[in-house]
Amino acid sequence: MEYTDIFSIVASAGAAVGGWEFIKYMLNIRTNKRKEHYEADKAKAEAKSADFDVLRETTEFLQQQLKEKEERFANQTERLRKVQDDYFTLLQEKAKVDLELQRFRCVRPKCAQREPQNGY
DSSP states (O other), rough: OOOHHHHHHHHHHHHHHHHHHHHHHHHHHHHHHHHHHHHHHHHHHHHHHHHHHHHHHHHHHHHHHHHHHHHHHHHHHHHHHHHHHHHHHHHHHHHHHHHHHHHOOSSSSSSOOOOSSOOO
């Protein structure tokens, strides 16, 4: 066998193997592209999922804070209303006492029947 025959056999075997791989590559170009896009989309979806989880956790935290603040506001409003009710009750009692004093108080200066006596 000559070198040209050996070279020809090796070249034809290599071409057959490499040629088959080239044909497989050409047949699977669409599939390979879909796989690449699928992997890229999968990575994007995972990133979006992580972002969504962070936003969901933040939303839950803020909702919890809002709920606590609303409860504190309701408690403070209740306390304020109670204090206002007490104030108006005392104001009414004071008005009644003032009215009673007006009934018994003498308006003339240095009156002997003045209640209470104050020396005017």
